[in-house]
Amino acid sequence: MNRPKPILRESSNGARFAEAAASLTEIGKGFHARGWVLGTSGNFSAVISREPLRLAITSTGSDKGSLTPGQFLEMDEAANVVRGDGRPSAEALLHLAIVRGVAAGAVLHTHSVWSTVLSGSHASQGGIALEGYEMLKGLEGVRTHKHREWLPILENSQDMIELGERASITLRESPGIHGFLLREHGLYTWGAGLQEAKRHVEILEFLMEVLVRSGAAISS
Ligand SMILES: [Zn+2]
Numbered sequence: 001m002n003r004p005k006p007i008l009r010e011s012s013n014g015a016r017f018a019e020a021a022a023s024l025t026e027i028g029k030g031f032h033a034r035g036w037v038l039g040t041s042g043n044f045s046a047v048i049s050r051e052p053l054r055l056a057i058t059s060t061g062s063d064k065g066s067l068t069p070g071q072f073l074e075m076d077e078a079a080n081v082v083r084g085d086g087r088p089s090a091e092a093l094l095h096l097a098i099v100r101g102v103a104a105g106a107v108l109h110t111h112s113v114w115s116t117v118l119s120g121s122h123a124s125q126g127g128i129a130l131e132g133y134e135m136l137k138g139l140e141g142v143r144t145h146k147h148r149e150w151l152p153i154l155e156n157s158q159d160m161i162e163l164g165e166r167a168s169i170t171l172r173e174s175p176g177i178h179g180f181l182l183r184e185h186g187l188y189t190w191g192a193g194l195q196e197a198k199r200h201v202e203i204l205e206f207l208m209e210v211l212v213r214s215g216a217a218i219s220s
Helices: 009-033 092-102 113-121 134-138 160-173 194-213
Strands: 043-049 054-058 072-075 081-083 106-110 127-131 148-154 179-182 186-191
Touching: 009 043, 009 054, 009 072, 009 106, 009 194, 043 092, 054 092, 092 106, 092 160, 092 186, 106 194, 113 179, 113 186, 113 194, 127 179, 127 194, 134 194, 148 160, 160 179, 186 194
Parallel strands: 148 179
Antiparallel strands: 043 054, 043 106, 054 072, 072 081, 106 186, 127 148, 179 186
């Protein structure tokens, strides 16, 4: 009988990278259509290998409305590019901090109007409490609208090493959160896999839009 040839790690990584890049491209185009990642804003990643750690991630400067799988890179645990052309997103270190901190399989980052408004208006409170909404049940592990979801707000920075360290601390100090905001910048959320992470973007963006439209951004 013919024995199946052993699959080399490199070739299986290549297949996983191609699959992740194709899925992230579709997700990114959908987010652009919703107005959550206009221009080159936002970035997306998916873990394609844990040992050693490898992520597929958007390259810097990718226009999200015309995203293609060719605009994704494979990077290692130190944000070095190991496949593809270009540089990873400036916020690659944040993706790595989240992947390590909560063992996420995918990390999605959006720059919506709603997250920008709310993260500014609620910055002095250090976060936003989401409670009483049926849509909360779309967050992994949440079973009731009575759940109180805390969405921390971190001060924005262009120093990604420092910001990555602060994100790691937030993840340690607030176990069970599904995302966080960067002040007047945007949302970071994640999931065990890509579909879960995408769902979390949709749920959190919906809830933030509800809060702003219902006047929460003004009254606080
Ligand atoms: Zn950003």
